[in-house]
Amino acid sequence: MLTNGTPELQIDRKDSRLVLAHILFAFGALFLGGIAGLLQGLVRGGVVKLPAEIGYYQLLTAHGVLMALIFTTYFIIGFLISGVSKTTGGKLLPISRHLGWLGYGLMSTGTVVGTICILLNQATVLYTFYAPMKASPYFYIALALVVVGSWMSGFGMFYQFGYWKKLHKGKVTPLFAFMAVTTMLMWIVATLGVAAEVLLQLIPWSFGWVDTVNVMLSRTLFWFFGHPLVYFWLLPAYMCWYVVIPKIIGGKLFSDALARLAFILFLLFSIPVGFHHQLMEPGISPFWKFLQVILTFMVIVPSLMTAFSLFATFEQAGRALGAKGLFGWFRKMPWSDVRFFAPFAGMLTFIPAGAGGIINASNQMNAVVHNTLFITGHFHLTVATTVALTFFGVTYWLIPALTGRKLTARINKLGMIQTVVWLVGMFFMSGAMHTVGLLGSPRRTAYTTYENHPDAFLWMPYHVAMAIGGTILFIGILLLIVNIVLLFRAPRGQEEFPIAEANASAEAAPRLFERWGVLISLVVVLVLIAYMVPVLDMINNPVPGSKGFVTW
Amino acid sequence: MAKSTNLVPHKKDVPAKAASRTSGETESSLKGTFAAVLLLGGFIILTWAGVFLLFLARQ
Ligand code: HEM
Numbered sequence: 179m180l181t182n183g184t185p186e187l188q189i190d191r192k193d194s195r196l197v198l199a200h201i202l203f204a205f206g207a208l209f210l211g212g213i214a215g216l217l218q219g220l221v222r223g224g225v226v227k228l229p230a231e232i233g234y235y236q237l238l239t240a241h242g243v244l245m246a247l248i249f250t251t252y253f254i255i256g257f258l259i260s261g262v263s264k265t266t267g268g269k270l271l272p273i274s275r276h277l278g279w280l281g282y283g284l285m286s287t288g289t290v291v292g293t294i295c296i297l298l299n300q301a302t303v304l305y306t307f308y309a310p311m312k313a314s315p316y317f318y319i320a321l322a323l324v325v326v327g328s329w330m331s332g333f334g335m336f337y338q339f340g341y342w343k344k345l346h347k348g349k350v351t352p353l354f355a356f357m358a359v360t361t362m363l364m365w366i367v368a369t370l371g372v373a374a375e376v377l378l379q380l381i382p383w384s385f386g387w388v389d390t391v392n393v394m395l396s397r398t399l400f401w402f403f404g405h406p407l408v409y410f411w412l413l414p415a416y417m418c419w420y421v422v423i424p425k426i427i428g429g430k431l432f433s434d435a436l437a438r439l440a441f442i443l444f445l446l447f448s449i450p451v452g453f454h455h456q457l458m459e460p461g462i463s464p465f466w467k468f469l470q471v472i473l474t475f476m477v478i479v480p481s482l483m484t485a486f487s488l489f490a491t492f493e494q495a496g497r498a499l500g501a502k503g504l505f506g507w508f509r510k511m512p513w514s515d516v517r518f519f520a521p522f523a524g525m526l527t528f529i530p531a532g533a534g535g536i537i538n539a540s541n542q543m544n545a546v547v548h549n550t551l552f553i554t555g556h557f558h559l560t561v562a563t564t565v566a567l568t569f570f571g572v573t574y575w576l577i578p579a580l581t582g583r584k585l586t587a588r589i590n591k592l593g594m595i596q597t598v599v600w601l602v603g604m605f606f607m608s609g610a611m612h613t614v615g616l617l618g619s620p621r622r623t624a625y626t627t628y629e630n631h632p633d634a635f636l637w638m639p640y641h642v643a644m645a646i647g648g649t650i651l652f653i654g655i656l657l658l659i660v661n662i663v664l665l666f667r668a669p670r671g672q673e674e675f676p677i678a679e680a681n682a683s684a685e686a687a688p689r690l691f692e693r694w695g696v697l698i699s700l701v702v703v704l705v706l707i708a709y710m711v712p713v714l715d716m717i718n719n720p721v722p723g724s725k726g727f728v729t730w
Numbered sequence: 731m732a733k734s735t736n737l738v739p740h741k742k743d744v745p746a747k748a749a750s751r752t753s754g755e756t757e758s759s760l761k762g763t764f765a766a767v768l769l770l771g772g773f774i775i776l777t778w779a780g781v782f783l784l785f786l787a788r789q
């Protein structure tokens with residue numbers, strides 16, 4: 179469009195820099211975490227043996243932390259900042275941008291310190307850092323810095339959003355910004371739990387200021403955070419599906435109000451449900467587990483609303499292009515556009531992933547799959563495929579949009595290939611994990627033949643399939659890195675930042691959806707109902723405190 | 731420059747009837763969506779029942 183050599187960026191140049199810093203850090207973590215993942219797969223498959231200086235569980239800690247905590251959080255914050263900037267005027271207020279950089283600095287300090295602790299073998303406690311395994315205090319401090327840093331970026335987004343609202347009194351807020359604020363709000367409430375665990379329990383205990391730790395309470399505080407964590411990964415992917423994808427397929431958002439309602443339901447129901455990760459724990463009475471499982475199943479409602487809304491978006495767009503028949507619209511989708519194909523592959527993967535989640539959360543079936551590789555297979559579908567492929571799909575347009583370059587046909591093609599490689603690798607790795615998990619093979623376990631037990635012998639072929647799938651996935655990561663380098667060398671031009679408009683005939687969102695005080699109060703009420711009695715019980719009638727253990 | 735492109739036009743900023751663009755039957759038919767969500771629901775129930783049967787078999 180512009181030919182004077184300085185193509186227009188999609189958002190302010192300073193904001194672009196902040197976003198790119200986040201995105202590149204995220205992919206650095208993905209690469210390092212991918213090396214660990216590859217080695218894990220090869221070790222479990224009996225293909226390689228680690229040198230004595232590297233422990234399997236040390237690798238597994240690095241993998242979990244770098245993938246599940248660092249890759250995700252950096253990408254999410256970068257993506258949300260970019261969209262908030264884009265939809266609230268194309269430029270962040272200086273305060274918001276400074277908060278973003280402050281957050282980046284804190285998170286990066288935390289990541290570097292935490293990674294050093296893991297590499298020094300001072301923190302081989304896995305990414306869930308369950309007590310009474312005891313890491314170096316600096317590992318916990320590092321995690322706290324990551325969390326506090328993410329809050330700073332969240333506050334920056336809140337400030338920007340509030341400012342937009344002040345300038346546009348009475349107007350409905352931009353959907354992307356609304357979703358970003360809802361996501362960060364949920365994140366801040368959720369991280370209060372893990373912040374309490376780390377600051378009040380683990381750090382004093384790890385420094386030796388107190389001798390023992392209440393393990394039951396620490397696990398409960400962890401999972402108060404741990405379940406909403408998975409929605410913190412998922413909601414930004416939904417934002418791409420709701421707001422970005424309709425534009426890419428040449429359609430409209432099915433319903434702005436429905437999308438907002440779904441996000442509000444996620445805000446309400448993704449927090450008071452952590453006990454579904456503790457169904458097999460003896461210290462919580464069945465009544466409270468039951469209540470939280472019911473609340474967990476409430477999350478199915480907005481999930482299915484999302485599925486409906488996406489199908490409807492596709493069908494309407496396809497029919498507008500002349501599609502006929504029951505499923506003719508399906509063929510009208512832009513299958514060879516990686517900006518669509520990668521997130522779509524993610525959506526499709528979410529069907530078995532979501533079905534698996536309902537199985538995990540069902541008390542009896544949890545007994546079948548708990549702590550088996552089924553769980554690992556499950557979240558490699560949710561976060562490592564659904565979320566990861568959606569983020570990859572976003573990257574293919576976001577980097578050029580931020581650097582004033584074009585996603586070329588060649589990079590698009592390479593992106594398609596990378597997506598297919600990921601799908602194939604995950605089919606083998608996650609498929610094998612699911613199956614062998616149902617046969618009973620435990621997760622978080624280095625290579626072992628269980629003294630040649632016949633059951634464990636049957637698992638071996640699946641562990642080999644995991645190693646093969648993991649190797650293919652690692653090739654997928656390498657291809658992604660190559661593609662990112664190519665994106666930075668792509669010809670200058672203007673790449674769209676796709677933001678869909680709402681369907682004009684749809685209902686407007688009710689005012690209640692923007693009454694943050696009401697929404698936060700509802701969150702607090704639900705949390706109190708689900709957690710107050712059992713947590714007070716854990717504090718007033720504590721299990722015997724445990725000293726720390728270094729198991730590695 | 732080009733400020734306006736950065737401001738996403740929001741549907742609610744426009745009077746509803748002026749913005750109305752839904753033209754005919756076909757464009758708003760959601761038959762396929764209905765069928766798709768039923769298939770999705772069926773898949774969830776089947777997988778759930780499968781693992782539940784496994785649970786019962788191992789009781
Ligand atoms: C090259 C790609 C990947 C490979 C080969 C891989 C491989 C593995 C393997 C084999 C395990 C299980 C080890 C065990 O339980 O003993 C594992 C665990 C895990 N993976 Fe991955 N993975 C990959 C990508 C990802 C991604 C992209 C994410 C998240 C964004 C992720 C998140 C996790 C988490 C959270 C665990 C659990 C760690 C724990 O149990 O403490 N992985 N991975």
Ligand SMILES: [Cu+2]
Nearest residue numbers: 404405454455
């Ligand atoms: Cu959960």
